Amino acid sequence: MHDVASYPLAAADVAAAVQIVRADQRVDAGRIAMWFFSGGGLLIADWLRTPPGWLRCVAVTYPVLAPLPGWEVDPSFRPVETVETAGDLPIVLTRAGRERPQVAATVEAFTSAADRCGTQLEIIDVPGGRHGFDMLDHTDESRHAVRRALDAVLARCD
Numbered sequence: 001m002h003d004v005a006s007y008p009l010a011a012a013d014v015a016a017a018v019q020i021v022r023a024d025q026r027v028d029a030g031r032i033a034m035w036f037f038s039g040g041g042l043l044i045a046d047w048l049r050t051p052p053g054w055l056r057c058v059a060v061t062y063p064v065l066a067p068l069p070g071w072e073v074d075p076s077f078r079p080v081e082t083v084e085t086a087g088d089l090p091i092v093l094t095r096a097g098r099e100r101p102q103v104a105a106t107v108e109a110f111t112s113a114a115d116r117c118g119t120q121l122e123i124i125d126v127p128g129g130r131h132g133f134d135m136l137d138h139t140d141e142s143r144h145a146v147r148r149a150l151d152a153v154l155a156r157c158d
Helices: 004-023 038-049 079-085 101-117 140-156
Strands: 032-037 055-061 091-096 121-126
Touching: 004 032, 004 038, 032 038, 032 140, 038 055, 038 079, 055 140, 079 101, 091 101, 091 140, 101 121, 121 140
Parallel strands: 032 055, 055 091, 091 121
Antiparallel strands: none
């Protein structure tokens, strides 16, 4: 993605990639988890709106979960508004404690919406982490958060 107008194309590309992966004989097509990072967080809206039966978990790490100010994004990419339709789909959310305030506000709006509708939301906090901590912060805290998130996602695919 090179700009916010590309979300529809990115969503189509992700959906096509998932179809290809699920068709691979080495993959258990009934046990798929999807993981989104940063601005890709907006792409979870479709998966929350109508989660397919094979989708076991959605994970987001330091995500943007609502369009940021000035972003002209197709209205269908608003996870804060679609989380109420996720049903019993588990969501693993990893938050960076030193996140930019505008991004943190979208995460707060999402977690509030998820709480109101009883969504299965597991939150992994990284108090000293910044946006991109998994690549930028080579600390025990960062490594622990990555392992914990991976374990949480894998547990939901059993």
